[in-house]
Every structure is written in C-alpha cells, then in structure tokens.
Amino acid sequence: xxxxxxxxxxxxxxxxxxxxxxxxxxxxxxxxxxxxxxxxxxxxxxxxxxxxxxxxxxxxxxxxxxxxxxxxxxxxxxxxxxxxxxxxxxxxxxxxxxxxxxxxxxxxxxxxxxxxxxxxxxxxxxxxxxxxxxxxxxxxxxxxxxxxxxxxxxxxxxxxxxxxxxxxxxxxxxxxxxxxxxxxxxxxxxxxxxxxxxxxxxxxxxxxxxxxxxxxxxxxxxxxxxxxxxxxxxxxxxxxxxxxxxxxxxxxxxxxxxxxxxxxxxxxxxxxxxxxxxxxxxxxxxxxxxxxxxxxxxxxxxxxxxxxxxxxxxxxxxxxxxxxxxxxxxxxxxxxxxxxxxxxxxxxxxxxxxxxxxxxxxxxxxxxxxxxxxxxxxxxxxxxxxxxxxxxxxxxxxxxxxxxxxxxxxxxxxxxxxxxxxxxxxxxxxxxxxxxxxxxxxxxxxxxxxxxxxxxxxxxxxxxxxxxxxxxxxxxxxxxxxxxxxxxxxxxxxxxxxxxxxxxxxxxxxxxxxxxxxxxxxxxxxxxxxxxxxxxxxxxxxxxxxxxxxxxxxxxxxxxxxxxxxxxxxxxxxxxxxxxxxxxxxxxxxxxxxxxxxxxxxxxxxxxxxxxxxxxxxxxxxxxxxxxxxxxxxxxxxxxxxxxxxxxxxxxxxxxxxxxxxxxxxxxxxxxxxxxxxxxx
Amino acid sequence: xxxxxxxxxxxxxxxxxxxxxxxxxxxxxxxxxxxxxxxxxxxxxxxxxxxxxxxxxxxxxxxxxxxxxxxxxxxxxxxxxxxxxxxxxxxxxxxxxxxxxxxxxxxxxxxxxxxxxxxxxxxxxxxxxxxxxxxxxxxxxxxxxxxxxxxxxxxxxxxxxxxxxxxxxxxxxxxxxxxxxxxxxxxxxxxxxxxxxxxxxxxxxxxxxxxxxxxxxxxxxxxxxxxxxxxxxxxxxxxxxxx
Numbered sequence: 001x002x003x004x005x006x007x008x009x010x011x012x013x014x015x016x017x018x019x020x021x022x023x024x025x026x027x028x029x030x031x032x033x034x035x036x037x038x039x040x041x042x043x044x045x046x047x048x049x050x051x052x053x054x055x056x057x058x059x060x061x062x063x064x065x066x067x068x069x070x071x072x073x074x075x076x077x078x079x080x081x082x083x084x085x086x087x088x089x090x091x092x093x094x095x096x097x098x099x100x101x102x103x104x105x106x107x108x109x110x111x112x113x114x115x116x117x118x119x120x121x122x123x124x125x126x127x128x129x130x131x132x133x134x135x136x137x138x139x140x141x142x143x144x145x146x147x148x149x150x151x152x153x154x155x156x157x158x159x160x161x162x163x164x165x166x167x168x169x170x171x172x173x174x175x176x177x178x179x180x181x182x183x184x185x186x187x188x189x190x191x192x193x194x195x196x197x198x199x200x201x202x203x204x205x206x207x208x209x210x211x212x213x214x215x216x217x218x219x220x221x222x223x224x225x226x227x228x229x230x231x232x233x234x235x236x237x238x239x240x241x242x243x244x245x246x247x248x249x250x251x252x253x254x255x256x257x258x259x260x261x262x263x264x265x266x267x268x269x270x271x272x273x274x275x276x277x278x279x280x281x282x283x284x285x286x287x288x289x290x291x292x293x294x295x296x297x298x299x300x301x302x303x304x305x306x307x308x309x310x311x312x313x314x315x316x317x318x319x320x321x322x323x324x325x326x327x328x329x330x331x332x333x334x335x336x337x338x339x340x341x342x343x344x345x346x347x348x349x350x351x352x353x354x355x356x357x358x359x360x361x362x363x364x365x366x367x368x369x370x371x372x373x374x375x376x377x378x379x380x381x382x383x384x385x386x387x388x389x390x391x392x393x394x395x396x397x398x399x400x401x402x403x404x405x406x407x408x409x410x411x412x413x414x415x416x417x418x419x420x421x422x423x424x425x426x427x428x429x430x431x432x433x434x435x436x437x438x439x440x441x442x443x444x445x446x447x448x449x450x451x452x453x454x455x456x457x458x459x460x461x462x463x464x465x466x467x468x469x470x471x472x473x474x475x476x477x478x479x480x481x482x483x484x485x486x487x488x489x490x491x492x493x494x495x496x497x498x499x500x501x502x503x504x505x506x507x508x509x510x511x512x513x514x515x516x517x518x519x520x521x522x523x524x525x526x527x528x529x530x531x532x533x534x535x536x537x538x539x540x541x542x543x544x545x546x547x548x549x550x551x552x553x554x555x556x557x558x559x560x561x562x563x564x565x566x567x568x569x570x571x572x573x574x575x576x577x578x579x580x581x582x583x584x585x586x587x588x589x590x591x592x593x594x595x596x597x598x599x600x601x602x603x604x605x606x607x608x609x610x611x612x613x614x615x616x617x618x619x620x621x622x623x624x625x626x627x628x629x630x631x632x633x634x635x636x637x638x639x640x641x642x643x644x645x646x647x648x649x650x651x652x653x654x655x656x657x658x659x660x661x662x663x664x665x666x667x668x669x670x671x672x673x674x675x676x677x678x679x680x681x
Numbered sequence: 682x683x684x685x686x687x688x689x690x691x692x693x694x695x696x697x698x699x700x701x702x703x704x705x706x707x708x709x710x711x712x713x714x715x716x717x718x719x720x721x722x723x724x725x726x727x728x729x730x731x732x733x734x735x736x737x738x739x740x741x742x743x744x745x746x747x748x749x750x751x752x753x754x755x756x757x758x759x760x761x762x763x764x765x766x767x768x769x770x771x772x773x774x775x776x777x778x779x780x781x782x783x784x785x786x787x788x789x790x791x792x793x794x795x796x797x798x799x800x801x802x803x804x805x806x807x808x809x810x811x812x813x814x815x816x817x818x819x820x821x822x823x824x825x826x827x828x829x830x831x832x833x834x835x836x837x838x839x840x841x842x843x844x845x846x847x848x849x850x851x852x853x854x855x856x857x858x859x860x861x862x863x864x865x866x867x868x869x870x871x872x873x874x875x876x877x878x879x880x881x882x883x884x885x886x887x888x889x890x891x892x893x894x895x896x897x898x899x900x901x902x903x904x905x906x907x908x909x910x911x912x913x914x915x916x917x918x919x920x921x922x923x924x
Contacts, residue, residue, distance in 0.1 A: 103762075103788070103790070105788075108788065111816040111818060112817070112818045112900070112904070113817050113818070114897065151732055151787070152731045152732025152733075152787030153730075153731075153732030153733045153734075153784070154732070155731070155732065155817070168821055168825065168828075168898075169817060169818075169820060169821035169901075171730075171820070171824055172730065172733070299840075455734055456733070456734070456736070459733060459734070601885065602879070602885060603885070603888070604884070604885040604888070607833070607848070607849055607886040607888070608845065617848035618845060618848055619832075619843050619844075619845045619848060620832045620833070620845050642892075643893075644893060651828060651829055651893075652893075653829075653888045653889060653890045653892065653893045654892030654893045655877075655888060655889055655892065656889075656891075656892050
C-alpha cells in the first residue's frame with residue numbers, strides 16, 4: 001500500500017499538470033539527445049585520443065603536435081588499391097617522428113619505410129580489418145573477417161605482393177622464394193606471380209631413365225627411406241615410405257631403367273692403388289666450388305650447386321663414375337656439371353678418390369630379394385601416386401600436370417576451407433607453417449612429403465606464400481615490379497658448344513642468363529687483353545686468394561681456348577665506350593708516378609687490393625699485381641670512373657674520380673705486369 | 682542482509698582461488714636444487730629482424746656460491762613487448778645450464794629477457810639479457826652492411842671470408858662499438874659514409890660510398906649502426922617540459 005501511494009505521488013509530481021508534464025518530457029528528450037555524443041565519448045578510439053592528448057601535453061613540441069592532431073574518426077580510402085582503413089583513428093601519431101621514444105601503442109610513430117603511408121594505407125601491408133572501429137575487430141580474426149593483422153615475422157610478405165624482384169631490404173622473402181624454387185615446391189604446385197609468370201624450379205633433379213647404370217637397388221632403397229641419412233643437404237624430401245613401398249619403388253626404378261649411349265668412351269679406367277693422390281685433382285679442379293664434403297668436424301665444406309659427395313662411393317658404380325667424369329651430358333643432358341677433359345691419369349685418380357668416399361654402414365642392413373612382377377607393378381603405381389615424375393624424368397611415366405594444389409593465391413586462402421590439424425592455431429600463417437613443418441599431422445594419406453627445413457627456412461617459405469594474395473592480382477599493374485625475366489640468351493656457333501660443354505652459365509651470367517657465383521661476363525670482351533684471356537682459360541690462376549670457390553681448370557686445347565677467346569673478344573663488347581679510346585703507349589712516367597701517389601694516398605686502394613705483395617695486404621678486391629697484363633686501358637679508365645656502369649652491383653665504391661685522376665691511376669695500373677714470382681724477388 | 686553477505690563472501694572465495702591458481706601456474710617445475718648466481722653462457726646481444734626467432738638459443742647457467750654448476754635449479758623467463766621465450770621455465774640440466782629459444786616482438790628496439798631463479802632462502806636472483814630487433818630500415822642497413830661494410834668493419838673472419846680489418850692502418854670501428862660511435866652525430870656518420878673518411882679528417886682508407894649507395898641506403902646504414910650500438914645509443918635532442 002505504501003509503495004502504491006508513493007508511485008501515485010511521483011506521478012502527480014511529474015505529470016500532475018501540463019506545466020510539470022512539459023518540463024518532464026523536455027528533460028527526457030534532452031537525455032535522449034545526449035545519448036549519441038555520450039556514446040561517442042565512451043568509444044574505445046575516443047579513449048585513445050584522450051590518452052594521446054594527455055601524453056603529448058608535457059612534451060617540448062606539444063603545440064605543434066596538438067596542431068597536427070585531428071580529432072574524431074579518421075578514414076583513408078584508396079579505391080584503386082581496395083583499401084579502406086580507419087587505423088589512424090587510434091594510431092594517431094603515425095607521422096610524428098619526434099615521438100620515436102614513445103614505446104606504448106597505439107602512439108608509436110611508424111618506422112621509416114620507402115612508401116608513403118597515405119598513398120598505400122595500412123591494411124595493404126599489415127592486413128586486419130581496416131574499416132573496423134574497435135581494437136578487437138580491427139586486429140583479430142572474426143567470423144566475418146578472417147585475416148587478422150599479419151604477425152611481424154611475416155611482414156616481408158606484404159612487399160612481395162607487388163615486388164617480384166629481389167629487394168635488398170627483404171632477405172626473408174628472397175630466401176623463401178629461393179627455397180620454393182630450389183626444393184621442388186614449384187615442380188608439384190603451380191605458383192604464378194600476379195603478372196602471370198609461373199615460377200620455375202631452379203633445381204634440376206637427375207633423370208632416372210638410366211638409374212640402374214648409376215647405382216644399386218639397395219642404395220635407392222636406403223635413399224628413399226631417408227634421403228637425409230645419405231646427405232644432410234639433400235633437396236629430396238622424405239616421403240615417409242614403409243619398407244614394402246620403398247622395396248617396390250626401388251624395384252620399379254631399376255626395372256624401368258634402360259642403358260644409355262656411352263659412345264666410344266665406354267672403356268672404364270683403371271683405379272689407382274693410392275686414391276689419396278686424387279685429392280690434388282679434386283682440389284685443382286675446384287670441385288668444392290659446387291660440391292660439398294663433410295669434414296671430420298662434421299662441417300660442410302664446399303658449394304651447393306652439385307650434390308654432397310661425402311658418401312658418393314657408397315652410391316655410384318665405379319664404371320658409371322668414370323664415364324660421368326669423362327662426359328656428364330651423356331647420362332644427364334641438362335646437368336650443370338662441366339665436362340673437364342681430364343686425361344686418363346687424372347680420371348683414374350679422381351674416380352678412385354671419390355669412390356673411396358664410402359660409408360660402409362649406409363647399406364649394411366639393406367638386403368633385398370629379387371623383385372617380383374607384382375612388386376614392380378606396385379612400385380609403378382606408387383611412383384604415379386607420389387608424383388615422382390613431377391621432378392624426375394622416368395621411362396614410361398609422363399610428368400603430371402598440376403599434381404598438387406595451385407598456390408598462386410595461397411596467401412588469401414579462406415580459413416573456412418581449411419581443415420586444421422590438432423594443436424595448430426586457427427590462422428593462415430600458422431596453418432602454412434604447420435603444413436610445411438609436418439604435413440602428415442594433417443592426414444597420413446597426404447602426398448606432401450616431409451622436408452627437413454629449419455624454423456628460419458619455414459618462416460621464409462611462409463612469408464613467400466603469404467605474398468601470393470588475391471588482392472595482389474587486382475592491384476593496378478603500374479604498382480607491379482617484375483622480377484628478373486628468365487633470359488633465353490644463347491651464344492652462337494662453336495663457342496656455344498664449348499660454353500655448354502663447360503657449363504659456363506652454372507657460375508657466370510651473360511646477358512641476364514646464368515649463375516651469380518662468378519663475375520658477370522656480359523662486357524668481358526671490352527675488359528680483358530687477348531693474351532691474358534687465352535692463358536687464363538688454359539690455366540686459371542687464382543685472382544682472389546681469399547676465396548674458396550674459384551674457376552676450375554678445364555684442360556682446354558689450344559684451339560678450343562682460341563675459339564672461346566675470339567668469341568668473347570668479338571661479341572662481349574660494351575657500347576659504353578670505344579675500346580681503343582685510350583692508348584696505353586701514351587702514358588708517361590710522370591703520369592704513372594702521380595697514379596702511384598693517388599693509389600696509395602688519395603684513394604687508398606691498398607686498403608682492399610694488393611699491388612705490392614710485400615707491403616700490401618688488402619683482401620677485399622682482386623690482386624692487382626698483373627692487372628696491366630689483364631685489363632685494357634680503356635676499360636680500366638671507365639671502370640675507375642664508375643665501377644657500377646660496367647659491372648652492376650659491384651661493391652667497389654664510385655669515387656667520382658676526375659678524368660685526370662682516372663687517367664693517372666690507369667697509367668699506374670697498366671704498368672703492373674709482373675708475374676707474382678718476379679714481384680716476390 | 683545475510684544473503685548479501687554470503688554472496689560477497691562467496692565472490693571473494695572465487696576470486697581468491699582463481700588468483701591462487703594463477704600464481705601456482707607461474708611457479709613451474711619444482712626446483713630440486715638451489716643456486717646462488719645466474720649467469721649468461723651464450724645467446725645475448727643477438728640481432729634479428731622484428732618478430733623473428735633468434736638464430737642461436739639463449740643459454741643460462743645456475744652456479745652455487747663457489748661458482749660450481751647447479752643441476753636441477755628452476756629458472757623462469759620473462760620477456761616483454763610481445764617477445765616470447767620457449768620454454769618459459771625449466772630446470773637446469775646436469776651441466777647447470779638451461780637452453781631456451783627467444784622470438785622477438787613486433788617493434789624494433791631492444792628486448793630484455795629476464796631470467797629468474799631462487800636461492801635457498803627463496804630470494805630471487807635475476808639475470809637480464811638483451812636482444813636486438815631490427816625494423817625494416819635497420820634490417821636493410823644490415824644487408825648493406827653485410828655487402829659493403831663488414832669486410833673491414835667486422836674484425837671476425839668467417840670460413841668463407843677473411844676479415845680485412847687487421848690489414849688497415851687505421852683500424853675500422855666495429856658497428857657495435859657504441860662507446861665511440863654514439864658520440865658521432867647521425868649527420869656526421871652519413872657524411873663519412875657519403876664522402877669517405879678523408880673528407881672528415883679521418884683515414885682515406887674509408888672510401889666514399891655516396892656515388893654507389895643512395896640516400897635511403899645510407900640512412901638505413903646509420904639506423905643499423907645506431908640499432909646495434911653497445912652501449913645502446915640514446916635518443917638525443919628531445920626536450921621535455923618540466924612541470
């Protein structure tokens with residue numbers, strides 16, 4: 001009763017007469033109208049803006065910071081890029097470099113990058129939900145928005161959306177792309193850049209059409225079971241084959257193998273009694289430039305262009321070895337291995353030396369009975385099922401098309417379509433990493449093999465895959481920076497035959513084709529003197545004593561060296577200058593002396609180069625003791641003026657030398673013609 | 682009233698048990714032994730890009746008062762700013778050491794990893810290790826350093842390359858030499874890189890790179906030099922109001 005009376009009294013007070021009712025309703029209306037600004041005031045972003053203003057209040061440049069601060073919701077809309085983001089509503093100080101010492105987010109300024117923040121927006125690189133207005137929705141993945149903010153470890157993926165070229169600032173992305181091409185990923189998976197170029201493998205796995213001539217079924221069995229047990233650096237992954245499967249595949253591989261044409265070289269060589277002598281042939285031929293061998297300390301010494309040779313004796317048959325060393329192309333027409341033109345003695349020594357590199361334990365426990373027809377048929381079915389022919393050439397089996405899922409948009413895959421393995425966080429990067437790390441966690445029947453990548457390599461691969469976004473395919477073509485196009489350059493005539501024979505392109509690049517281990521030879525004809533080139537091809541002496549990887553000796557005949565020299569001098573001429581523009585005969589003794597002074601004082605060339613072996617010690621650049629016999633005067637002059645003009649990417653700094661200085665230095669350098677023996681005396 | 686009081690009591694109980702569970706969780710494995718000192722064996726001062734895992738693990742060792750290794754001591758790790766340590770706690774092995782891997786946070790700068798162990802009396806012993814995270818610009822500087830600078834500025838030789846450091850008359854300063862390099866202003870550093878040592882009355886053995894590297898590259902190199910300085914380089918020129 002009491003309560004009822006109280007309510008009645010209140011009602012009478014509020015709406016008793018028209019005056020009271022009007023007043024009450026006005027108050028209610030004002031309250032209703034106040035809801036919107038109040039709601040805005042309590043929004044998350046508004047809190048951040050208030051905190052920011054409090055943060056800058058005490059700073060020396062508070063006035064200018066305050067002037068540049070824009071209150072309220074901020075939005076950046078870039079229709080061409082498909083970017084809408086409101087990130088700068090909370091991240092208010094993106095462009096305030098003076099706040100570099102602030103460590104609390106969201107108030108840190110953006111660190112320096114090569115792009116304008118306003119022109120590219122935030123979500124182009126960071127992902128996340130740009131139009132969202134709460135931290136949770138903007139940063140994390142929600143049911144309506146699957147792409148959360150990209151973790152920092154994969155940031156370089158964002159650069160890769162436009163940049164197909166290799167940038168200095170993105171080592172992780174570059175590594176990832178290199179691994180995709182080297183470890184056969186792109187042999188099974190199609191992977192196209194936004195420009196529509198399909199990535200190709202840089203690894204040439206050996207053809208298996210004649211594999212029975214090369215190795216034994218036992219070795220194949222052991223290799224299939226665990227490639228890394230034979231060679232730690234093997235690019236072949238582990239297919240997790242059971243004993244029966246490995247037995248049957250090895251049976252099939254031997255069965256499908258045919259004999260190969262060995263021409264007249266069929267005679268095998270006598271293996272010498274003492275194979276240790278072969279070590280010197282191995283060393284002289286600089287096999288280590290491409291092949292690695294594990295030393296006693298377990299460290300790999302040598303290059304990675306060819307396979308590791310630590311246990312090669314347990315793998316290949318002695319007859320095959322001798323034939324291979326004599327002419328590798330007979331067995332594998334596309335091999336990167338040069339033909340060395342060894343004489344019989346060298347061949348015997350080297351073959352014996354390599355054959356002695358055996359590991360008796362490797363095949364000790366492998367005993368296989370003769371293969372049955374059923375086993376061979378099963379083996380063939382397995383080879384088809386596992387896609388072996390995606391990488392290896394086989395008799396009777398065609399290279400499958402699109403064997404594995406297309407990865408061209410791997411960085412935009414919808415999470416809804418992914419089946420996650422247990423224990424894998426529900427994000428795309430985590431899925432990709434887990435899939436590469438342990439494919440079989442996603443299903444035993446999965447065909448994807450097990451690689452033995454390091455965590456850093458996996459991060460790099462994930463980065464390269466995340467760069468393959470759908471958004472990248474719709475960006476304006478003007479933003480795309482193409483990678484270096486594959487060059488199909490091929491020299492002509494006899495010289496090409498020789499270059500192909502010695503596989504010059506495995507190490508040297510010419511006109512965009514070839515490797516980067518050795519100097520680019522595109523303008524070599526303008527650079528070197530005829531006599532020097534001729535003798536260098538016959539007997540490459542060491543230009544850079546500090547390098548492990550060097551030019552091998554190919555045992556060329558005089559005529560062959562002549563052909564190659566003629567071709568290089570005639571064809572590889574730069575249009576940048578006239579080869580005869582500088583006459584070395586006109587150099588004076590005064591000029592040379594001035595050059596010497598410039599060399600040792602103004603330009604301090606001795607910091608990096610050796611010209612006087614007794615006093616100089618520079619290890620960075622090549623030794624210059626015989627430079628006058630090697631280089632032409634015109635090349636030297638123009639090279640000194642601008643080292644990158646003739647050799648792009650060269651590390652020798654461009655010193656903006658005056659013509660006078662460059663001429664004097666050239667005069668001094670051209671006088672350096674003594675052989676090392678003379679210099680020592 | 683009684684009902685309210687009961688409610689309040691229940692709530693406090695729930696909160697208390699939750700808190701207790703939390704502190705129990707951070708206790709980690711039970712220590713079997715106690716040491717008197719915690720030292721860093723290796724893995725400090727590593728340099729890596731933001732967000733990435735460090736190449737080398739962080740190895741700490743628990744010693745007793747005599748300096749002998751203590752096996753079975755519990756060590757827990759704490760790392761801030763989004764960096765992570767795995768495992769975050771553990772017992773030292775028979776050599777008194779515990780090896781953990783560290784992943785850096787997403788912001789460039791220095792990350793402190795604090796390792797803690799307890800002595801017999803339960804007193805915490807702390808060890809602070811520092812790791813360096815490089816942002817885009819500093820990482821670019823690092824790549825340029827590897828290509829252009831480290832042959833002379835890094836005194837250590839590698840299996841593939843012999844350092845040129847000792848061949849020079851004026852010994853180049855390692856970029857970690859903060860005692861020396863922090864005193865040089867950013868403008869002067871980029872000036873030396875651009876115009877060579879001779880232009881600033883230093884050795885002509887340092888050649889000018891202004892014709893080879895562009896401005897952004899040189900800024901990146903300076904940013905890298907600042908990032909790896911030991912002792913760290915402090916930001917200068919910031920003025921704060923005093924109230």
